Amino acid sequence: MAKFKTSKTKEEPRINTASLPDIIFILLFFFMVSVSMRQNNLMVRIKLPQATQVQKLEKKSLVSYIYIGQPIDRALYGTNARIQLNDSYATVKDIPEFVAKARQARNEAVRSLITFSLKVDQNTRMGIVTDVKQELRKANALKINYSCRKELNPKQ
Amino acid sequence: MARRGAPEINAGSMADIAFLLLIFFLVTTTMNVDTGITRILPPLPKNKNEKVDVKERNVLKVLINSHDLMLVNGKPATVKELPDRIIDFMSIHPNNPAYPQVREKFIPALGRKVLMTKGLISLKNDRGTSYKMYIKVQDAIAKAFNEMKDQAAMKYYGLKYDQLLDPEKKKVINELVPIRVSEAEPENVGGGR
Numbered sequence: 001m002a003k004f005k006t007s008k009t010k011e012e013p014r015i016n017t018a019s020l021p022d023i024i025f026i027l028l029f030f031f032m033v034s035v036s037m038r039q040n041n042l043m044v045r046i047k048l049p050q051a052t053q054v055q056k057l058e059k060k061s062l063v064s065y066i067y068i069g070q071p072i073d074r075a076l077y078g079t080n081a082r083i084q085l086n087d088s089y090a091t092v093k094d095i096p097e098f099v100a101k102a103r104q105a106r107n108e109a110v111r112s113l114i115t116f117s118l119k120v121d122q123n124t125r126m127g128i129v130t131d132v133k134q135e136l137r138k139a140n141a142l143k144i145n146y147s148c149r150k151e152l153n154p155k156q
Numbered sequence: 157m158a159r160r161g162a163p164e165i166n167a168g169s170m171a172d173i174a175f176l177l178l179i180f181f182l183v184t185t186t187m188n189v190d191t192g193i194t195r196i197l198p199p200l201p202k203n204k205n206e207k208v209d210v211k212e213r214n215v216l217k218v219l220i221n222s223h224d225l226m227l228v229n230g231k232p233a234t235v236k237e238l239p240d241r242i243i244d245f246m247s248i249h250p251n252n253p254a255y256p257q258v259r260e261k262f263i264p265a266l267g268r269k270v271l272m273t274k275g276l277i278s279l280k281n282d283r284g285t286s287y288k289m290y291i292k293v294q295d296a297i298a299k300a301f302n303e304m305k306d307q308a309a310m311k312y313y314g315l316k317y318d319q320l321l322d323p324e325k326k327k328v329i330n331e332l333v334p335i336r337v338s339e340a341e342p343e344n345v346g347g348g349r
Binding site: 017020021024028032035049054055056115117120121125126133136140142144145146147148149 | 185191200294295
């Protein structure tokens with residue numbers, strides 16, 4: 001038996017960590033594929049209302065967003081509800097142009113399928129929302145979506 | 157290790173680099189799916205003076221004032237009971253004057269005429285109504301119509317609307333249960349701003 005060395009003299013073998021980066025990369029790719037980047041910098045505070053009968057909004061490339069809510073910087077902009085289009089505050093008068101631009105950016109074949117998603121804070125008064133809706137009707141943008149959170153535990 | 161000729165590059169920090177990237181993506185991204193209630197707005201009337209004549213008995217008037225209180229056909233009501241009221245109102249009673257009129261419509265896919273109600277939900281809100289309340293009411297209306305679609309799907313296909321896989325069948329159900337909601341032209345009804 002003296003021919004064989006006892007393993008006790010050696011250090012314990014290390015765990016091979018060479019495949020660790022691969023595992024992390026797989027995680028990384030999963031996240032890269034499954035998520036969408038934040039598109040607009042929100043300048044209004046939005047807490048969406050809850051609803052039970054919500055549907056998923058499909059085809060995100062065909063959705064344009066209109067945000068309505070109190071400005072985040074209330075010291076500067078006051079507490080009245082404001083409309084945000086793209087990355088800046090807007091008024092109701094800017095909606096037709098916004099609709100026209102949204103149409104122009106899309107392929108002609110899908111222009112009639114554009115949905116305008118209204119992301120409105122739940123404490124907003126309906127006046128401004130009605131104005132926006134009237135303006136959308138005038139611009140013939142009739143497909144709209146009232147963005148809501150899904151109510152998880154509806155009270156029966 | 158020393159037995160080999162070329163020394164290996166230490167790949168231990170590779171994991172750290174990947175971790176940094178991973179954390180970057182975790183922080184900058186949002187996972188939420190957009191959900192909401194989709195509606196088609198009515199087109200603007202071409203002629204402003206054109207009045208659509210709808211009989212009184214065919215309309216269920218839902219009014220919300222600036223204090224978020226609701227009237228259904230002139231009487232106070234709660235959001236909770238609204239779906240049942242709508243389902244009851246839209247049900248078909250050919251010879252009962254308390255319910256809306258009915259009409260016959262030929263549905264090609266079913267190969268026969270079907271009785272349809274002429275009932276209509278008229279939703280009117282004030283400029284001072286809160287969006288939260290408005291969505292609650294829209295939600296209640298959507299609930300009622302989804303329920304009716306389920307009923308129709310059960311009747312004709314023995315499945316719930318969501319369980320129908322054939323888009324043609326869904327189309328038939330949508331034709332049988334059209335979402336008849338009219339939103340009045342905006343006006344100040346309850347003293348809001």
